[in-house]
Amino acid sequence: MADDDTHTTRTDQLHLQNPVSRYPTISPPEQHQPEPGRESELEPRADIGEFSYRGTGRLEARKALITGGDSGIGAAVAIAFAREGADVAITYLPDEEPDAARVARIITDSGRKAVTLPGDLTRADFCRDVVEQAAEQLGGLDILVNNAGKQVVATSLEELPDEQLEQTYQTNILAMFRTTRAALAHMPPGGTIINTTSIEAYMPAPTLIDYASTKAAINNFTKGLANQLACKGIRVNAVAPGPIWTPIQPTDGQPKEKLPEFGQSTPLGRAGQPTELAPAYVFLASPESSYVVGSTIHVNGGMPSP
Ligand code: NAD
Numbered sequence: 642m643a644d645d646d647t648h649t650t651r652t653d654q655l656h657l658q659n660p661v662s663r664y665p666t667i668s669p670p671e672q673h674q675p676e677p678g679r680e681s682e683l684e685p686r687a688d689i690g691e692f693s694y695r696g697t698g699r700l701e702a703r704k705a706l707i708t709g710g711d712s713g714i715g716a717a718v719a720i721a722f723a724r725e726g727a728d729v730a731i732t733y734l735p736d737e738e739p740d741a742a743r744v745a746r747i748i749t750d751s752g753r754k755a756v757t758l759p760g761d762l763t764r765a766d767f768c769r770d771v772v773e774q775a776a777e778q779l780g781g782l783d784i785l786v787n788n789a790g791k792q793v794v795a796t797s798l799e800e801l802p803d804e805q806l807e808q809t810y811q812t813n814i815l816a817m818f819r820t821t822r823a824a825l826a827h828m829p830p831g832g833t834i835i836n837t838t839s840i841e842a843y844m845p846a847p848t849l850i851d852y853a854s855t856k857a858a859i860n861n862f863t864k865g866l867a868n869q870l871a872c873k874g875i876r877v878n879a880v881a882p883g884p885i886w887t888p889i890q891p892t893d894g895q896p897k898e899k900l901p902e903f904g905q906s907t908p909l910g911r912a913g914q915p916t917e918l919a920p921a922y923v924f925l926a927s928p929e930s931s932y933v934v935g936s937t938i939h940v941n942g943g944m945p946s947p
């Protein structure tokens with residue numbers, strides 16, 4: 642990773658630390674990137690745990706597929722899974738190749754296999770094919786993290802274009818149905834599915850009604866599917882992040898003028914870093930959470946959530 646990555650921490654997640662000051666209170670300058678955005682162009686850089694996440698063997702020999710694993714939360718989860726002993730396949734959009742290559746290098750440097758699978762999850766055939774490719778190249782599949790997402794602000798319902806509405810639903814919820822359906826053909830008992838939802842499912846921002854409603858759908862899908870699959874020994878759960886500094890934010894995920902105060906209204910007073918999400922996914926993926934089914938872990942700096 643670049644030497645300019647001044648916001649990364651070298652202290653692992655297992656030491657006593659004050660959560661208020663574990664990471665700096667960032668005030669990102671107003672900035673904009675075209676979708677899907679690049680981690681490498683975020684200012685300040687985000688912390689995906691390359692220098693800090695320490696594994697303790699909790700996912701030894703597991704085989705994981707993570708959608709949107711090139712950047713942000715998905716990248717942090719990919720690194721953590723590899724450090725915990727899993728081989729990891731990541732999906733991403735073709736424009737994100739440099740971010741994906743960096744994550745793949747960190748996975749292989751951690752001693753695990755990395756599989757990179759570019760493509761567009763709004764396409765039903767890609768949702769199916771990507772799972773088949775992951776299972777083939779990993780030699781099986783027992784963890785699926787449905788994490789890819791699209792978030793673009795619209796000031797009012799009247800200004801929400803049909804194209805955005807459809808793409809947000811395609812990416813965030815329809816792709817989740819399709820990839821999960823394909824994955825079930827490969828998942829053994831003990832397999833785990835983890836969906837990335839959002840605080841927006843409970844506290845929808847007036848400018849994100851399309852996005853927020855897909856996250857509410859993800860919550861319902863998580864609980865219903867968990868109920869359906871529990872008897873087969875496959876657990877489904879979700880992680881609900883609060884404001885996390887990732888490329889989704891400066892690609893119109895927030896109004897540009899709101900970026901300087903991003904995350905500062907949380908009780909911890911700062912935005913979260915992607916690596917702070919990773920332990921929740923590791924827990925839900927591992928057999929440690931064997932009695933946790935249809936649940937949501939909130940990782941949001943203390944924002945009130947159900
Ligand atoms: P991110 O931009 O780093 O990751 C999102 C990824 O989604 C992209 O890297 C891209 O690979 C993938 N993606 C988007 N459209 C796609 C498409 N059509 N086909 C294939 N892949 C596509 O941002 P992130 O914040 O890490 O987002 C990860 C998840 O976290 C998303 O589901 C997002 O809704 C959720 N989330 C983020 C926050 C936050 O504050 N950052 C808060 C709550 C929930």
Ligand code: MG
Nearest residue numbers: 678711712737
């Ligand atoms: Mg990305």
